[in-house]
Amino acid sequence: MTRRLGNGLERGQAPRIALLVAAIAAIFAVDTVTNYAIAAAVFYVAVILLATRWMRPRSVVILASACGTLTVISFTLTHSGLYEVGIINTGISLVAIAVTTYLSLKLVAAEAAIHDARERLTRIARVTSLGELTASIAHEVNQPLAAVMTSAGACRRWLATDPPNIEKAERAAERIAAEASRASEVIARVRGLASGKSPIRAAFDLGTLVEEIVGLARGQIDRNDILLRLYLPEDLPRVFGDRVQIGQVIGNLLLNAIDAVMADPARGHEIEVIASLTQDGSSVALEVADSGVGFREQEAERLFDAFWTTKQDGIGLGLTISRAIVEANGGRIWAEESELDGAALLFTLPVAPVDGEEETGA
Amino acid sequence: MTDPESPIVYIVDDDGAVREALEDLLSSVALGSRSFASVQEFVGAAHADAPSCLVLDVRMPGHSGMAFLAHMAEGSIALPTVMITGHGDIAMSVRAMKDGAIEFLTKPFRDQDLLDAVNRGIEIDRARRAAAAETRHVRQLWEALSPGEREVARLVVRGLLNKQVAAELGLSEITVKVRRGNMMRKMEARTLPDLVRAFDRIHA
Structure with a gap:
């Protein structure tokens, strides 16, 4: 008092x-x-x-x-x-x-x-949710790090055998590289979430960005025998948004799609990425559709909730962050059933103003 | 892996990359392993009759590793367990050790730390199995004794001399001597301390 x-x-x-x-x-x-x-x-x-x-x-x-x-x-x-x-x-x-x-x-x-x-x-509420968040992040980062360190140990031992088992050592080294990039992806995702800074928006070509991101995931797509189809019309107008952030969203949706088709080997391994102009011509929509396990109707509402995941080893932040990014860039994101019998995630971005060449704004 | 005494390490972790890395690390030191993505899978699988050690992740969907460890502590499966976790705290490690974990490692752990813990676990299990086998063997020997020989054995391990045993059982000292000789031979005990140890093993 x-x-x-x-x-x-x-x-x-x-x-x-x-x-x-x-x-x-x-x-x-x-x-x-x-x-x-x-x-x-x-x-x-x-x-x-x-x-x-x-x-x-x-x-x-x-x-x-x-x-x-x-x-x-x-x-x-x-x-x-x-x-x-x-x-x-x-x-x-x-x-x-x-x-x-x-x-x-x-x-x-x-x-x-x-x-x-x-x-x-x-x-208390604030500290608790922060604690949960950091625990999730720690878990998510330490998992690949554990694989990295363990694989490094294995690699060293394979090389130390007489004669050295080069093949095994190489495979361990590949695992190290893959898991290290998995760890850095987590960090990038978390940083994107934590910084919460307003996007630096500019006009850019969505199709080019999609191709770049697909290029990054190419190894994973080929390794898993996934049939990826891109429909990126060349005459689409440029969109207005934070290119780096939107790249994260596309990457996230693509990885989700890959995970979804891999989760059930019995299903087709198909992914489609389709860009189109919305009916009123004000936005460009990007659809990432897969032939994976999809989601049940009652799950559709929860897809974007924080810490909600259908994946065995996910923390359920990917779509939450994606939604935050898309909305901060003036777009919308939602899920549908895909024509490939799996899930389809769609988001829109506003078409760039005609004189919006490399213009930046909040 | 055909040799029943070659050890096996069970890995239960929901992360595929971690499982693969652990299997590879163990295989690089010539340790066989089997890995499972969940506690349920592990419980459902048949376990080899060999010295084993369990590497168990704390946090998994479905049954958590901690819950399983506590369950194991009071149940039938009793494997030396190395707990691994992505986000451990002191309270968690204390609980794990109380529930019988032999080691609690926080990811990312040093590969040597894990191998040391796993080897220690295998040695513990090997010793436990040897003790169990010895007990089984001694019990068989004991079952093979005649009722008279068992009576003699019970009194002898209490430190009674032949004369006293004879008085106690109302037998001649000669009979006691013969039964004692047979009993010692059948129990594979050369000295009285040998017999006492064997006796303790089955009457503990």
Whole structure:
């Protein structure tokens, strides 16, 4: 409670004190001048109620005692009216002052306690979700790092055998490279989430970006015998957005699609990436469709929730981040069933203004 | 792997890359391994009759490794277990050790630390298996004794002399001597301490 009201009088207190003193003086004067029958001293209650808002509890108690004293002084100074009435009225006033002081101080204390509790709760909630987040990130990063270190150990041992097992060592080295890039992807994803900075938007060609990202994932696509079809019309207008961020989104959707078709070997291994102009011509839509396991209808709503995942080793942040990025770039993202019998993720980006050449904006 | 005494390491981790790396590391030091993506898969699989060690990930979808470790501590499977985790804290490691884990490693761990722990686990399991086999063997020997020989054995391990055994059982000292000789031979015990140890093993 002292924390709330500070040490001593706060700044800007002077007019308030003056007001209180004036009120007390007025009440004292009226109480003294009028006869016993008029219990003006009861109005000290109003002064005390005001004081609890502005002053420290101890000051309030001192003020209340002063008011009580003044009431008694008024009583001794007053000589008109019935003496018994005077006694009773003074008594009532004193009781009123005491009770009001007690109750209002209790109230202030309770309010302060509620305030404290609420503050603590908010802090706990924040710390807890941050803790969960860091635990997830730590898990996600340490997993590939464990594979890297373990593979490095294996690699060294394969080389140390007599004769060295080069083939095994090479395979371990490949695993090291793959897992290291997996770790750095996680970091990149988290950094994108954590920075939360507004995108640096400019006009760019979506088709070129798609081809670049596909190039990065080419190894994975070929290794898994996935048939990837790109439909990227050349006459599409340029879009307006943060090229790097949108690249992350495309990469994420593509990796999701790869994971989805790999999850069930019995299904076809097909992915389609289709760019098109929306009907009203204001945006370009990009669809990443796969022939994978898809999602159930009730899952569609949860797809974009944080920490929700259908993958065995995912943390469920990919689509959450993708949505944040797309929306920050003025687009929309949603999921549908794909014609390939799996899932289709679509997002839109606004078409760049005609004079928006390399223009940047928030 | 045909030699029943060649050890096997079970790996339970939901991360495919980690499983593959662990299998490769173990294979580079000539240790056989079998890996599983979940606790359920591991429980469902047949386990080899060989000294084994379990490498168990803490956090997995479905059954968590910690829950399984606690379950194992009170259940029938009792394998020396090395816990590995991507985000361990002290409380978790204390709990794991209390539940009988022989080591708690935080990913990424040093490969040598894991190999040391796994080898220690295999040695523990080997010793446990040897002790179990010895107990089984001694019990068979004990079952092969005649009732009279068992009576003699029970008194002898209490430190009684032949004369006292004879008095206790109401037999002649000669009979006791003969039964004692047969008993010692059948129990494969050359000295009294040998017999006492064997006796403790089955009556512990």
